[in-house]
Amino acid sequence: MAKNYTRKGGVALCLSSQGRRNGEALVRFSTVEHRELALRRHKHHIGQRYIEVYKASGRDFLNVAGGSNSEAHAFLQRDGQVIIRMRGLPFDAISKDV
Template sequence: MFPKRKYSNGGDNREMGFKRQHIDSGQPPPFPVVRLRGLPFDCTEADVIDFFRGLDILDILFVHKSGRFTGEAFCVLAYPLQVDFALQRNKQNMGRRYIEVFRSKRQEYYGAIAHEVSDMKVGSPSRSAPRARSNDDGNDTIEHTGILRMRGLPYSAGKDDVIDFFKDYELSEDHIHIVLNSDGRSTGEAYVEFASAEDSKSAMRRDRMTLGSRYIELFPSNPKEMDEAISKGR
């Protein structure tokens, strides 16, 4: 399984070159993933994206051990060629920390995913809430309007992935809104309009389940919040 490419930055020409290289060599291209070490313990996905500014990131997986962040992460890039550019950031700083960047392999990345999912199943308290909830607590008491906000989506996720995540419900692509930033890139959030408030409340049982390697958080929302978030990316 190769992560789906969603971002383009002059990508059409590069993609054609990528395909030609694949055909000419007769070998599958190397999996474009790097491993980072020495990350600050309050590091966020936005920090990693900024560290690799200019590169196309498909997924970021923070590594935990016994429920604690290890300071390591895997970063999947859009093209094998971008791995070389990512390695040039080795020992550059993120805040006060200098970050080590290593070449990695597909098996290591998927092994880390398996470990994270296994760790979650064991019920480690600190892994049950991988992102701070702050003012989002108390979802059970919030009135449902038929709209849910998703947080923590893989950057490569599309509307079809959201439909599959909520496969027990009748959803159309027109009712799924992936939030983009001013650069047209996914923020990792999406809004989903269900057929009824009862359906959105029922769908909350999928809160903190995984989509690919990521834990998805769900929050009741409303049309005003959804419209404001969508308009920011326009």
């Protein structure tokens, strides 16, 4: 069984202005080392989808989430901000897929 190194509630699947998943996610990890392992997945695939993985900051997260979203602010208030941004996810991806 694979271990989960993300923080509890550490996956945020982003939505478009129409409320649909837009293929992006932000993931908060327990340690910098775990984030570095995730960054190695840059230009790999999830299913048939080519994904991109980048380092991200709390500011990046707020920009993607729209800045005034209370859920976004709550996500960042939890311990640590070791974050990556993923692009190109399948639109039906769930937190477990990430």
